[in-house]
Amino acid sequence: MDLHNIDNYLRPTDINKVTAWGKNWSWLAGGTWLFSEPQPDVKTLVDIQAWGWDEIEVNSSSEGGLLTIGATCPLIKLLKHPWLSEYIAVEGFKAAISALAASLKVVNMATVGGNICLALSVGTLAPMMVALDASYEIWNLQGKSRIVAAKDFQIASRHTVLQSGELLRRVLIPVEHLKWQVDYKRFGMAASDPALAIVVGAYNEIANKMRLVIAASVVAPVLLEFDHNLDSSLDYITSVENMDFIEDARAIAIYRRQVTQVLIKRCFNNFGF
Ligand SMILES: Cc1cc2nc3c(=O)[nH]c(=O)nc-3n(C[C@H](O)[C@H](O)[C@H](O)COP(=O)(O)OP(=O)(O)OC[C@H]3O[C@@H](n4cnc5c(N)ncnc54)[C@H](O)[C@@H]3O)c2cc1C
Structure with missing residues (x-):
């Protein structure tokens, strides 16, 4: 318009x-x-x-290796990039972008930075970035930069830690984290509706650690981490009992909490736990 x-x-x-x-x-x-x-x-x-900030680069020479995704990288480029097959976590990006249920026009034009900085509670990429323990490189107009952990970036719906004149330059993800198993679960009343709940699980098999991110049902993504054991799905399910879930015309808070708990169970089932 x-x-x-x-x-x-x-x-x-x-x-x-x-x-x-x-x-x-x-x-x-x-x-x-x-x-x-x-x-x-x-x-x-x-x-x-x-500004040409649309790079997708894997730098394996730095310590451990980093994937950098430029802020103006269009969502479609994440889908079409020729990822190595060992980077299984990128399936989560594909699920997150498909979950947008947006038109092809939005997927072609919308950028990674735009989606993250818009910081909708239903934001589709942010929970993936938190699950993969990403960091954001932020630039200001005085030529300075700072790094913020993805989990600390969004503080409420439509609110981030960005100060006036600051902008997101790029997303940084340790390459090793791309080898984590990821499960992206989303629930909405209809495929084209905004999500009522998103749960993203990321399992690091080598360290036997699970990261679980709750989103869309809360104002900003929440990261949960417990030592992984046979009963840890119960730890995650009970830990959301006291969380502040969104209550609005689309769903009451209890409903969102219960849907979130179902998605957590499904996520664990999908990992075969
Ligand atoms: C019909 C429709 C349905 C949608 N449904 C969903 C949904 O369910 N889930 C979801 O996640 N999104 C949804 N969106 C939002 C969509 O994903 C966003 O339009 C898109 O991600 C924004 O990207 P953009 O590059 O077009 O940003 P723009 O529209 O250009 O900008 C969006 C905001 O981000 C700021 N911004 C952009 N880039 C930067 C940067 N590098 N640094 C700092 N600030 C920046 C802008 O100033 C602006 O405030 C929907 C959009 C439409 C139109």
Whole structure:
């Protein structure tokens, strides 16, 4: 849709060209959300699409190896990338993107950074990033960068730790974590509805450790970790009893909690525990 209140559209060639930042300014990536509804608080859009931040790179020479995913990497590129077969965790990305149930247009245009920074409670990529113990590299306009663990990035629905003028540059994931078994479970009333609950399990067979991320049923992804043993599915199920689940017109909190518990059980069953 047209955004009638936009006064300025800036298309700098590089982040260095952005020397100031205003109160009603917004980064523009794929634009799939920004142009999907009125943005009464946004007056200036700063387009970052031309900065070439869409890399998917595996750097095996650094200690342990890192996968980096640039912020403007379109979701479709994650789907089409020729991943090594040993990186079984990328199936989780594919499930997360398919779970979007969005049109092909959104999947082609929407970016990894846009999805993470939009920080919807139903955000599809964030729980995957938390499950894989990813980190985010954040840049500011003074040329400084900082690293934030994915689990600490989103603090509420539509709220992140990003300060004014900061932006996500890239996602960093240890290559070893791509070998974890991942199970991405989502429940919505219909495939095209926003999720009521998402549970992502990531099992590190070598360390016998399970990470479980609860999302969509809560305002921001929550990471749960217990030592893995025969009864640990019970630990996870009981630990969500006192969590604050979203209560709104789409579902009451108890319903979301119970669906989450079912998804946890299914996740464990899928891992064969
Ligand atoms: C019909 C429809 C249904 C959808 N359903 C879901 C859903 O169920 N689950 C889900 O996860 N998403 C859903 N989305 C959201 C969709 O995934 C987002 O539109 C998309 O992820 C945003 O990506 P984008 O690159 O287009 O971001 P944009 O629309 O360009 O930007 C989105 C926000 O992120 C900010 N931003 C973008 N990049 C950066 C960056 N690098 N650093 C800092 N801030 C940045 C922008 O300033 C803006 O505030 C839906 C969208 C539509 C239109």
